[in-house]
Amino acid sequence: MNLRPALNVEEALPASVDLAEIQLYMPTGAGAVQASARRMMDECWDSLRNFHADNILAATARLATLLENDRVLDGDLADEARVLLVIGDVWRDDPARARGAASSLLRRTRSPRLHAVLLSVLRFCHWRTRDFQAFYELPPSPYSRSAQLCAPRVACLSIESAAEGEQLRFKLAERLAREAMDLSARVAGIDPHVALLSTCVMATIAYEMGAIDDADLLIRGRIPTLEQHGSIESACWGLAVAAKVAHARGNTALALLTWRRGADIGASRGWLRLTLRCMAEEVVMLVAEQHLELAERLLARADAKAGFPHHGDKLTVLETWPLELAHCRLAMAQGAYTQARLGLARLRDAALHINHPALVARVTTVLVGALFADGCTQEAQAELLGVLQLGASAGLYRTFIDELPIIAPCLHALRLTDGARLGHLNPYISSLLSASGPAPADRKKSLACRDQAELLSTKETIILRLIRMGLSNKSVARELRIAPETVKSHAKRIFIKLSTRTRAEAVARATELGLI
Structure with a gap:
């Protein structure tokens, strides 16, 4: 044999x-x-x-x-x-x-x-x-109800929750994820990391529905766990929501660092899909911050790593969509709106072909911005109306908020031209337009310490390591031969950079990011 x-x-x-x-x-x-x-x-x-x-x-x-x-x-x-x-x-x-x-x-x-x-x-x-027909036709294992074989059942529930989340059936996805998490906690002998994907799905759903605090609570401190125990799917879902939560709270540096950490995890495991996803998402974030030269160089490195065939088959779309989306976002930022909208239209059609509504919503939202900027006003409004109806029925919120800078002009135009016919979408659109992102000054300040080496200064890193050892401010000052007030000033800056409020939180966040 x-x-x-x-x-x-x-x-x-x-x-x-x-x-x-x-x-x-x-x-x-x-x-x-x-x-x-x-x-x-x-x-x-x-x-x-x-x-x-x-x-x-x-x-x-x-x-x-x-x-x-x-x-x-x-x-x-x-x-x-x-x-x-x-x-x-x-x-x-x-x-x-x-x-x-x-x-x-x-x-x-x-x-x-x-x-x-x-x-x-x-x-x-x-x-x-x-292959969703085969996915839904596959019966549950008759043996998985056995206490000794509950781990495969937890894994199946986690997979089902992720699949339903991609279909924008959030209530069903949340129920399946919670069942997986409860089963793994209830049955002795099951490693809790088996349900890690479910936790990441729950955090993603909370984020997409606008419950950022709930998402943060679920995902905070999980990056070391994802690095050691996560599958590629857990890493993709978990790192994405962790970076998005950080960015939504104005901490662009932390978000960028999370994407870079994910790219490193992918490289160390040979998970090219994860590496490319994280590099592409970093490109999108750099484009949003108007750092186009950095974005262009990073995208070129990602393209060099990819080497995927472009035959339009299902798997190719699944592997390459982050890079395709990053290329289109960069083209938009450079004023090549026609090129961007044609690329986005192809990507959206591919997402429809593989039955991925969450991806359809994200790509269509960006397509709206490209169409409107290219002067295709009516087409942009029609696309926006369709994706808003999809989002409102699913409870999608952050997908639109995250792209608000590029779709806000079309949202306003849609209300002016079709406000009377929007009906139930009017309050939904109002909630989107009234949402406020992080203050520009905060985002600019956060971006200034974008690189991991710059996130904390050498002195701040040393102080945080001493804090981790349990030393008080006076003891730290004595060790470093500086004034206690100087230690307090450094600690305040550390808290600001890491988006934390206490010494314990700062140590936990820095450890999670590999800074200490």
């Missing part, structure tokens, strides 16, 4: 894993191969139980290397090894490959544990490949 996976092990392993370490596992003889395979499979399961991303990637890559040229495994042991390799494909963000193997294994597996796991894998793969 050939268990050789079609992957490059060097590329699959996290940067922290040395290939020389794998050679220690390589056995000689059929019996030794089976013993080593059993040991490695146990290691894989242990990593999955702890939901430790780096360990999962490393353990499944080692197992793949061991089984690369051997045919000695058969029966249940071979199926178990194949299931783990499929899981490795999922964590390496290769859902198309994982889907085919999981479907084949599900038809013949006799193990309740493997059956439940494979259903979770298939549900994820159907969602990621946008």
